[in-house]
Amino acid sequence: MDSHEHYYIPEPSKWPIVCAVGLFFTLGGLGMILFNMTAGIDDLWGQIFFMLGAAIMVYMFTGWFGAVIEESMSNLYSDQLSVSFRKGMSWFIFSEVMFFAAFFGVLFYVRVLSVPWLAGEGDKGMAHMLWPDFTATWPLLNNPNSEQFGTPKGVIDPWHIPLINTILLVSSSVTLTLAHHALKAGKRGVIKAYMVITLLLGFTFVGLQISEYIEAYQQLDLTLSTGIYASTFFLLTGFHGAHVTIGCIMLTTMFIRILKGHFSADDHFAFEASAWYWHFVDVVWLLLFMLVYVF
Amino acid sequence: MSTQATDMVHDEHDDHGPAKGIGRWLFSTNHKDIGTMYLVFSLVMLFIGGSMAFVVRAELFQPGLQLVEPEFFNQMITMHGLIMVFGAVMPAFVGLANWMLPMMIGAPDMALPRLNNLSFWLLPFAFTMMIGTLFMDGGGPNFGWTFYAPLSTTYAPPSVTFFIFAIHMMGASSIMGAINVIVTIMNMRAPGMTYFKMPMFCWTWLITAFLLIAVMPVLAGVVTMMLMDIHFGTAFFDAGGGGDPVLFQHVFWFFGHPEVYIMILPSFGVVSHVIPAFSRKKLFGYNSMVYAIIAIAILSFVVWAHHMFTVGMPFAGELFFMYTTMLIAIPTGVKIFNWISTMFRGSMTFETPMLYSIGFVILFTIGGLSGIMLALAPVDMVYQDTYFVVAHFHYVLVPGAIFGIFAAVYFWLPKWTGKMYDEGLAKLHFWVSFIGLNLTFFPMHFVGLAGMPRRIPDYPLQFADFNMVVSLGAFLFGASQLIFVYVLIKTLRSGEKAEQLPWDGAEGLEWTLPTPAPYHSFPTPPKVD
Known part of the structure; x- marks a missing residue:
């Protein structure tokens, strides 16, 4: 036809x-x-x-x-409509990529250009005259105007919760792919098992992320109003966490649909779209882990 | 191109007409109804934004402060810009895309009809929110349409929060609209219509949609950072916390420069249809036109800081952005010469769409040339924030974007409504607009070069004569739009019946449809050779 x-x-x-x-x-x-x-x-x-x-x-x-x-x-x-859905979802994910690109761009600008300028280095180092005592470090703990912007005691150690979170999220991408393969092969029992694991990993990630924020606020005094390091840290990880949460809701919906017997081996666009979204969120996390936590 | 398309529209499948009553508009999934709503919305916004420009020009009619407080003047300047950009020009182009794309590529409708309706209906709510800020304590946005931090953060009126959310809604609307357009063009073309057989309007919209999806999220990001700075104590645009107010400008203009091409590319597409039709020739160079559009789109991502030459950038940055900006003149020149070569030795006639298109080519070139002057970093130090800049971007936006929209409306109105407009009145509309806009914007070059700053409600006596001319021209241009409304109403109420092909040089699938175009454009796709 x-x-x-x-x-x-x-x-x-x-x-x-x-x-x-x-x-x-x-x-x-x-x-x-x-x-x-x-x-x-x-x-x-x-x-x-x-x-x-x-x-x-x-x-x-x-x-x-x-x-x-x-x-x-x-x-x-029709087949043509399902192509429309696929293309629509791909372009939506592209728009999300650009959303995160804006924040990564901000991080780049601040770290490479504007904070060193404030400390007197580089082409626009004249900005140093604003706060002559200011020295540039990253993570930036001592802000130029320390009366308005508080001084945190430290930053999150990348090799504890963030490392665990990285392992969780990467494994969840793997288990989701295994679930997808099982769906294509028509093994309904296997799909359910892998979906449960994926969801557990995803929700654990969100829980650990929340505990990390609690640690930052209560023990490290690292809050939203402690200068540019905290600003970029919380906005990047916060928007990522929000996306993981949305991804979890999507995957939960897919799990319920699988329990109800939806999807066939060759027609399961909703599942694929959720999986694409999940992998996208995973890739953003890897960038975050490297650029926000480690380096 | 086959003529069987006309026989197939009365195929029993999907041949139900519009729903009755208000539900037809509220719940619509029809590209023509949604397109009409977009166009009507845009016309309303044109008048609201225009009346704000009236306030500005009335205040500037004479030196001194006569009519409004400077604070209110700032709000009018800001809202005029925001409404014209996000409320008038962009929705008008989405409306044209809705009407024309399915008809041009041989599709029954847009690819994602419900999403289409959502992108429209977000707009009235977003603009209710934004215009509502004018009535709040502390007044509406008063920091210019570019809302530079810290004017828009530390020193902003409290209503800025609603402005931010309104921008979020408009952005969501634009992204969804653009996804719909891009999917329609990529997936709904009639069999046989390859990318390089697509009508030029589709090409320009394909690129525009790509730009929208790429930069609207960045706008959402920058207003989100503003929101965080205002309410949650972050330091993105505050040097005291290690941030940088200039960072705002970088992120904003990374959105803002592609945005200005978003507002002009669809006009390029329209003009590339109208000029061949009334010259009775094919477009001189189809491929070069396509490549020029792509080149402009790519360059638009690497020129943003030419808006910021005076703000304090490393010298290498100034040079880089100066040279990339001047490169844009090359693909733009390719397009201008393309249109001129299309007219060369054509058997030209000068109906209203053609008048608007020729006006477009001439006046847009003036705006483009002043753009090259502004691209030169050393002299931009002098031009920055003077009326010369105002003259420049109004020359590319008014006879660029808006003339393109008028050309499109007059060109396709017979196909949309089945009725011919009054050619005499439409020509009157053109000539009064043409004279009005040149009276308005040409003297701005002179006062700008002489040093008159923009966005200031008062000026020294030396600028008085030119400003009076500018204001009179603005009133004339504004009043001429009433002729446009009258022409539209007259066409709908008592226009003569239009033929299936009202313009003998026009080509494209849309003209193979009966007049007026049926509710569902192509239930079965036509074959394209």
Whole structure:
């Protein structure tokens, strides 16, 4: 059959507008909370809007993905449409790559250019006159303006939790691939076993990451407001952690679908897309481990 | 190209018309309806952003402070820029892409119709949030559309938080829209339509979509860092914590420079359709045009710091960004000569789309040439932040992006609506716009070279005459857009019936469809030879 003949155009759908409204309430509510936080007011309406928006978003995600799963299970999708999905997911991951690239770019600029300039080295070393006592180190613990930006006692040791996390995440990528191979071979029992292992590894990673933040805040005084090292550290690891969490939710959904008997050996795009996402998150972690923790 | 396409649109499969009532628009999965919403939204934003420019020009009509407080003047300047860039120009191009891409490549619809509707509906909410900041305590964004830190962080009004979230929503909308466009072009082309047989508008949008996906996440990153600096005490743009305010500019312009090509490339595509049609010749050099677009897109990633020559960069950086910027003149020149060579010895007629396209070629070249002047780092020290810069980017954006949009609307309006517009009134719209915009923006070169700074509500007496001319031109240009609205309404209400091929030189799959174009463009793909 020529796959061009029946490209599936969905019926009019309420989900996009529900999503736009949900996002508006979520961000609007968050904006109100932050707006009033600056003024020292506890904003009840902001919290209500935020919770309402978040609830709408959860409703939207379950409803929209539910609708798509139903359409997919009723074989409405042509081969051409599944190519569209694949390309769409690939370009989405590319946009995520660029999002992280921006933060890695910031890290590069700060470490290689602006912090040495502040300490009097390099082409723009004139900046040294701002804080004549400042010396450049990395990780930067003594900030130029130490009254505004606190001084942490130290940084996270890469060879403890981060190393364990690296091993966890890399192994989870391997077990996920093994699950994928099992799916292609039609061995349903093996898939379930590997999925459980993958999920355990993923959730353990998130848990360890949280414990690492607690250690940073409570024992090292390494907080968001302790200068540029902490800023880049928390933003890079924080966004990565958020992505791991999203990946865990995606893989949990895939696990539930596998339990329900979804997916066939040659048609399991949702599983593949989640796996791509997981591998992407894994690669970002390897870069993080090297550039943020080790060097 | 086959004519069987016209027979197939009444195939029983998928041949249901639009839904009734408001639901047709709220829940739409149809590329034409979503395209229409984008275009109408963009027109509304054009008038809102334009009225803010009116406030600015009214204040600058005479020296001294007459109408508005400087604080409010800053907000108008900022919102004018933001609304025109993110609300008027970009949605208009996405609207054109929605309407034209499936028709041009022989597809039934966009590849991901629900995502398409989501990308549209995020915009009204995002702009409600952004324009709402004007009514908050402390006023709206007042730091210019480039929102440099620390003006936009340490010294920003509290409403900046909502501005940041509005930018996040617009960015999400753009990324999703771009993913949809890129997937449509890569996966939905009719059998036989290879990349190098694609219409030029598709090519320009393919590259534009790539640029959008590459740089909108960077914009999201930079506003997120602002948010963190403002509310959570991070030090990205604060040298006291080891950060750097200049870092903001680097990240912003890494987004910002490809962004200006995002706003012009689709216009290049439109003009590459209109000029061959009314010259009754093929485009002079299709391949060179494609390669020029690709070259411009690649170069756009390595020129960003030419916006920052005066900010303090290592000397090697200044040289690098100066030379790469000047390289852009080469592919741009290829395009300009391409259009001129297409017209050379053609049997030309001058209907409104052609007038806009010729206006585009001439005036965009003026903007491009002042761009080369600005690219020279040593003299940019003098031009920086004067009205010369304002003249430059308005010459590339108004007769560039906006004239391209007008050309596209007049060119394809008969196909969209099935009705012809009033040629006389449309020509009047062109000529009044043309005169108005040159009166507005040409004298800005002179006051800029004489040293008048941008974004300041007052100026010395020596600039008074030119500023009065500029303001009068701006009012004329603004008023001429009312003619455009009248032409649109008149076309819809009482336009004469348009033929299937209203322009005898026009080529492309979209003209093989009946007029007005059917609700679902090509249920079965046409064969392309």
